[in-house]
Amino acid sequence: MHKFLSEGPLTAEQLSRLMSLMKDRSDTGGHSLFIGQVRADIVNNKSVTAIEYSAYESMVNDEAESIIAQIRTEFSDVKTVEILHSTGIVKAGEVSLAVMVSAGHRQQAIQACSKTVELIKERLPVWKKELLEDNSHIWRENRG
């Protein structure tokens, strides 16, 4: 079974491994990657030092599979969709999400990657707690 969640920040090795998957095919002409990183936003005049992600793992796996199936139906030129999301604490400047879509042609790769990211925000049962510099925290919801 596919593993979509990864404890802690996504590492350079994990991202390199993701990109090395590109090499396996000669029927793909375009790969679109999205990398989500934790920003040191200012909230209530305090700096965000990290995000603590929690997830409902079994449902994440079901929903991620369902998102990938939907993308493959909507974008017939798509060959592979890879999703990797952090759980636990990810500090500002570290990476918490990676999506890679490979397709025969560039436009389907780019559009399908963009749609996958939107569906992840909308449908993956993941929650984020922004940890602030004074040790307070805020539960953040995704907005439209």
Add this chain to the structure above:
Amino acid sequence: MHKFLSEGPLTAEQLSRLMSLMKDRSDTGGHSLFIGQVRADIVNNKSVTAIEYSAYESMVNDEAESIIAQIRTEFSDVKTVEILHSTGIVKAGEVSLAVMVSAGHRQQAIQACSKTVELIKERLPVWKKELLEDNSHIWRENRG
């Protein structure tokens, strides 16, 4: 001066170096990468084994700078735009184009990366000769 052209296929090291640029900033929340790869297309019943790229280097540099300036004007949330394009021979399955756009928020990163790729196709003075398995070749133009 920025170097946009690279002899031969883009290597895993070059792509890793590109991605390592992400780490430098904590004001970016999204990075969108596009990786273009040579497809083993069938042309006139013959398989494409490689593409030979040629470029007008000084004009590539001017146009790439101009594309980046245009993107930064149109997408105010964009922090960095990186472009790397191969010259010379790139075999089927190898990488010939990398674009990385980093922005505060995901939508600007994704839209700006997509627009950058379109402008590269439209405006970079680069030519491709598809090399076929029987040693014949075809000059290929980008289509709308």
Add this chain to the structure above:
Amino acid sequence: MDVKVMFFGVLAEVTGTTFLNYTGVKTLSDLRQRITDRHPEIVHYNYRIAVNNLFTDDDCTLSDGDEVAFLPPFAGG
């Protein structure tokens, strides 16, 4: 019926728990009543309920071993 109840995100914080077993539960509305009796503070929060990983808006009969999850708005990515 014995069911597993899970709270996520801010609901885990306000209920002080992530996981509870409830016994003798017949329907989802029974369960919701028992949970709001025990954790009245959750009425102030938006959430959806999933039974065995599927969203469930209406009442339904529960079976032994069902997993009932209380899910605040998602915030992945």
Add this chain to the structure above:
Amino acid sequence: MDVKVMFFGVLAEVTGTTFLNYTGVKTLSDLRQRITDRHPEIVHYNYRIAVNNLFTDDDCTLSDGDEVAFLPPFAGG
């Protein structure tokens, strides 16, 4: 005036050259005439002309050292 002429892509192939110096050239239309006299086959191809990296649709006066490039449709990416 001495100008540098460059051919790219399929035009380098059909003219058999990538780079030529032309001397005693006054205007772009002079130069185009001399080039099509020498390489009549290029009339069958689509191309644009850039003088010192800038596209030039109309005739213009050329200066010493100008770089005039014959550019078939682009095919980057």
